[in-house]
Amino acid sequence: MAQQSYEPNPVVQSIRTKAVSGRRHLRHLLANTVARYYFLFSILALCFVLALVILFIGKTALLLFGQVTPAQFFLSFDWTPEEDRFGAAAFILNTLSLTALTLLISVPVSVGMAVLTAEIAPAWLKRLIRPILDLLVGIPSIVYGYLGLTVLLPLLRRASGEGLGDGLLAAALVLALMVLPTIARISDDAITAVPRKYRDAAYALGSTRLQVIMRVVLPAAGRGILTAVILGMTRAIGETMAVVMVIGNTPQLAKTLFTPASVLTSNIVMQISNVEFDSTWNYALHMMAFLLLLISFLLILIVRFLGRKRREG
Amino acid sequence: MKLFKKITFTALAAVFAVTASFAGAASAAGSLSGKITVNGSTALLPLTLQAAKEFQRMNPKVRIAASGKGSVTGPQAVKKGIADIGACDWDASIDVPGFKAFSGQVANKVAVIPFATIVNKNVGVDNLTTDQLKGIFSGKITNWKQVGGADADIVVITRAFGSGTRVNYQAKALAGGDIVKKEKNYKEVGSSGDMKTAVGTTPNAIGYIDLVYVSGDVKAVKFNGVAATSDNVINGSYKIWAYGYYMTKGQPTGAVKAFIDYVQSKKFQQGSLKKLKFIPISAMK
Numbered sequence: 001m002a003q004q005s006y007e008p009n010p011v012v013q014s015i016r017t018k019a020v021s022g023r024r025h026l027r028h029l030l031a032n033t034v035a036r037y038y039f040l041f042s043i044l045a046l047c048f049v050l051a052l053v054i055l056f057i058g059k060t061a062l063l064l065f066g067q068v069t070p071a072q073f074f075l076s077f078d079w080t081p082e083e084d085r086f087g088a089a090a091f092i093l094n095t096l097s098l099t100a101l102t103l104l105i106s107v108p109v110s111v112g113m114a115v116l117t118a119e120i121a122p123a124w125l126k127r128l129i130r131p132i133l134d135l136l137v138g139i140p141s142i143v144y145g146y147l148g149l150t151v152l153l154p155l156l157r158r159a160s161g162e163g164l165g166d167g168l169l170a171a172a173l174v175l176a177l178m179v180l181p182t183i184a185r186i187s188d189d190a191i192t193a194v195p196r197k198y199r200d201a202a203y204a205l206g207s208t209r210l211q212v213i214m215r216v217v218l219p220a221a222g223r224g225i226l227t228a229v230i231l232g233m234t235r236a237i238g239e240t241m242a243v244v245m246v247i248g249n250t251p252q253l254a255k256t257l258f259t260p261a262s263v264l265t266s267n268i269v270m271q272i273s274n275v276e277f278d279s280t281w282n283y284a285l286h287m288m289a290f291l292l293l294l295i296s297f298l299l300i301l302i303v304r305f306l307g308r309k310r311r312e313g
Numbered sequence: 314m315k316l317f318k319k320i321t322f323t324a325l326a327a328v329f330a331v332t333a334s335f336a337g338a339a340s341a342a343g344s345l346s347g348k349i350t351v352n353g354s355t356a357l358l359p360l361t362l363q364a365a366k367e368f369q370r371m372n373p374k375v376r377i378a379a380s381g382k383g384s385v386t387g388p389q390a391v392k393k394g395i396a397d398i399g400a401c402d403w404d405a406s407i408d409v410p411g412f413k414a415f416s417g418q419v420a421n422k423v424a425v426i427p428f429a430t431i432v433n434k435n436v437g438v439d440n441l442t443t444d445q446l447k448g449i450f451s452g453k454i455t456n457w458k459q460v461g462g463a464d465a466d467i468v469v470i471t472r473a474f475g476s477g478t479r480v481n482y483q484a485k486a487l488a489g490g491d492i493v494k495k496e497k498n499y500k501e502v503g504s505s506g507d508m509k510t511a512v513g514t515t516p517n518a519i520g521y522i523d524l525v526y527v528s529g530d531v532k533a534v535k536f537n538g539v540a541a542t543s544d545n546v547i548n549g550s551y552k553i554w555a556y557g558y559y560m561t562k563g564q565p566t567g568a569v570k571a572f573i574d575y576v577q578s579k580k581f582q583q584g585s586l587k588k589l590k591f592i593p594i595s596a597m598k
Contacts, residue, residue, distance in 0.1 A: 082411050082474055150514055163466040163498040163517055249473065249501040250494050260500050270503050273383035274475025276412075277393065 054293070061290040064283035073287065079251040081271070081281040088264075088288060090253040095237060095263040097254065098168055098175070098247075102236045106176035106183060107229055111218075113180070114187035114225075119213055130188070136181035145242035148174040153246060162258045166248035169257035174242050179232035186231060190224020191217060227303055234299045238292060240265040264288045346374035347568040353387020353400035354477055355504070356523055357557045360424055361400060363585045364576045371575075375568050384477030388415040388560045397569045399560035402426065402477025406560070409480055410489070420558040421565065423576045425592035427524040427554040428482055429533040429541040431509075435516045438462040440535040447490040449519060455498070457517060468498045470511045470520035478505065481555040482521045486536065525590040547596045556594065 064073065068086045076087025117129045152173060156165040194217050202216045218225070248260025249270050262270070268285050275281045351361050358381035365377035387399025392415055403409050404420045430441060438461055441449075448454035449467055458464045471492050472479040483492065494501075500515075502508050505526050512520040513530030520531075524541055527533045533541045536553055545551035565573050575581055582593035 149510060154514065157516070163468045164500055164515060166500050244503065245507070248499070249503070250499055252494065252496065255496070259496055270473045270501065271475065274385055274473060275383075276385060276389055 057286055057290050057293065060283055061287040064280065064287045067280045068284065073284065077253055079267075081275075081284065084280065086280065086284045088284065088291075090251060091262060091264045091267050091288065092291070094168070094254050094261050095265075098171055098243075098263055099233055099236050101168060101172040102175040102179065103229065103233060105172055106180050106232065109176075110180045110183035110228075110232075111187055111225060113184040114191055114228075115213055115218070117184070118188050118191035119209075119217065130185070133181040133185050133188075137185065141178060141239055141242040142245075144174050144178050145245035148242065148246040156258075160258060164248065164260060165258065166246055166260045167256070167258040168247070168254045168261060170246040171243050171263075174246055175236045175239060178239065178242060179235050182235060183228045183232040186228035187221070187225045190221040190228065193224065194220045223306055223309065226306055230299055230303050230306075234296050237295055237299075238265065240269050244269055264292050344374075345372045345568045345571055347376075349375065349377045349398065349569055349572055350390075350396040351377065351379040351398045351400060351559075352390035352396040353381065353398075353560075354384040354402050354557065355381035356384075356402055356426060356477060357381075357400040357424065359589050360557070360576070360586060360591060363589060364572070364581060367581065367585065368572055368575050372568070372571070375572070377572065383475055384480070385412060385475060388418055391415070391418060391560050391562050394562075397561065398565075398573070401558050401560050402555060403480050403484075404556070404558055410483060411474065411480065415560065418560045418562060419564055420560055421573050421577070422556045422594045423559050423573070424557040424582075424586060425546065425554055425594055425597055426481075426557050427541065427543065427546045427551070427592065428478060428485070428521055429524045429527050429553065430486060430519065430521050430536060431512050431527060431531040431533055432520075433512055433516050433518045434530060434532055436462060436519070436532070438534060439532070440538055442537050443486065443488055446536075447487050450487055450492045451490060452493045452495050452499075465517045466498050468500070468515050468518040469495065470500050470502060470508060470515065470518050472508065472521075473501045473503055478521065478523065482553065485553045485555065486521065543590075543592055546592055554592070557591070 064086075073086055073088050074092070075089055076085070077090045078085045078087040079090060113129075113133075117126050117133075121129065148170060152170055153165040156162070156170055198216050198220055199212055202212045207216070243263060244266040247262060247266055249262050249266055250260040251262050251267060252259065254261035268288055271281070272285055275285065349365075351365070358379065361379045365379055369375060369377060381400070384400075384402045385405075387396070387401040388405035389399070390396035391399040399405070399418075401420075403412075405412070405415045406418050406420045408414045430446065432438065436457065438457060441460060445454065445460045449460070450469060450471070452469075454460060455467055456464065457467055469492075472482075479492070483489065500511060502511050502520075505522055508520050508522050509526050509531060512518045512522075522531075524533070524543070527541070535541070536551060539545050539551045541551055541553070546554045559573055559576070561569060561573070564570075576586075577594065579595070582595060586593060
């Protein structure tokens with residue numbers, strides 16, 4: 001063997017000496033086993049909780065279709081639970097349009113912020129902006145909601161001449177502010193990760209800075225930015241407390257930006273404490289929660305899929 | 314390692330010592346024992362918590378756990394056997410609009426809760442009749458000038474269906490009339506706190522709330538010419554009020570009965586209950 005021609009390595013030798021000592025060996029073996037079971041237990045605990053959530057919400061939710069047809073639940077716009085009419089179509093559409101509106105407002109701004117921090121800002125400004133964005137991510141949503149109620153709504157009322165101001169626009173503005181730091185920080189990382197040689201090559205060909213950013217850096221960071229957008233989207237879809245304070249909580253389709261309306265999350269939180277345990281109404285609310293779970297799950301799958309493609313590319 | 318064991322041992326010993334001394338103190342006084350669970354209305358929660366504190370001081374062997382959610386969860390929890398007492402803003406042993414009676418349950422009156430119609434401070438109107446309120450909440454009256462105010466749209470703020478406040482307000486102030494949702498100038502809120510914030514920050518808004526919450530940014534309006542005050546509730550001229558109930562499965566017994574008796578006692582009704590701005594049940598005829 002080739003090893004024999006070398007001087008004995010001091011490290012290897014010390015490991016060998018340790019291995020010879022039986023008690024030590026046993027202890028290491030024990031520690032490894034214990035650690036393995038600990039890690040296994042940790043992941044099993046997580047799976048267990050997840051399974052419980054899916055099982056219990058799903059189980060209660062599916063009871064709904066014994067009493068209401070899926071067609072009524074998904075297609076009817078009439079949500080009058082006190083008279084046994086459970087149409088959730090308005091909530092589903094409102095959720096989708098609120099999310100779309102939120103992204104429409106927040107994506108351009110947050111990608112702009114990411115370009116600024118990653119490409120344009122001097123080092124000291126970067127060091128200032130990044131911690132501030134991290135801090136914004138951690139602010140509880142109820143704080144955003146309260147600001148929306150007390151600051152944003154009066155402004156919207158004055159600007160629009162509406163009496164109330166509650167509705168999709170107010171909710172979308174609050175949500176946009178909430179998801180902005182998330183999207184900006186992740187996009188920022190994606191842009192920073194674009195190899196320097198791409199930029200150097202583009203500059204060498206005589207591009208201006210704007211051309212480099214728009215035609216080279218952003219396309220190269222595209223998938224990372226998409227991941228950021230989808231993460232922001234999941235946060236927007238699942239957000240409850242901030243939305244419930246500014247959307248008006250009225251079960252009807254939002255025909256205008258200022259129609260008081262309700263989305264899946266806000267309707268669940270408004271009504272869950274006032275329903276009886278074994279009622280169709282309760283099952284319908286659980287079905288709405290299950291629907292939210294499915295939507296988030298779908299979005300996370302998309303994120304994973306995109307992430308894998310990116311690594312391959 | 315040894316040091317660690319020592320610390321653990323000392324800590325355990327300390328915990329045992331403390332527990333033992335508590336147990337010792339507990340056995341010293343009071344003959345009642347047991348655990349009482351109270352679920353239900355948030356409106357009655359402050360009253361329950363205060364009564365529990367005083368009752369446990371007199372009967373150290375009794376433990377009382379109280380929590381608040383929607384009113385209907387009170388009788389529900391009693392029905393399921395989760396709670397011994399279900400606090401509810403209406404008499405759940407009979408049918409009310411939207412909720413069926415809970416059969417086999419006994420309603421024990423514990424307090425009188427007055428409610429008030431409130432408006433934003435910018436609203437000039439300070440008296441509304443039953444018919445005007447019915448018109449406003451059913452969406453037939455939409456402008457303040459129709460009820461003697463300025464030319465401005467009325468913004469209706471209401472509690473979500475199932476709220477105890479809403480059940481009582483509809484029954485007493487609207488004489489059973491409906492609250493109808495509208496495409497604009499209509500908003501539902503989830504709690505008394507949200508109601509106060511929403512009416513307080515929205516010009517031309519109208520809503521309703523427990524009288525104890527009225528202060529600052531909102532103005533209580535007169536109902537059929539009578540001001541919303543405790544005195545007017547007691548003398549019978551102000552009609553928007555309701556009893557708060559403790560629902561029990563059958564007639565209460567043992568520690569539960571003793572607790573309800575304490576809440577209904579003159580000492581508690583005239584003392585702490587009044588301080589919390591509820592009205593004693595004995596004041597009503």
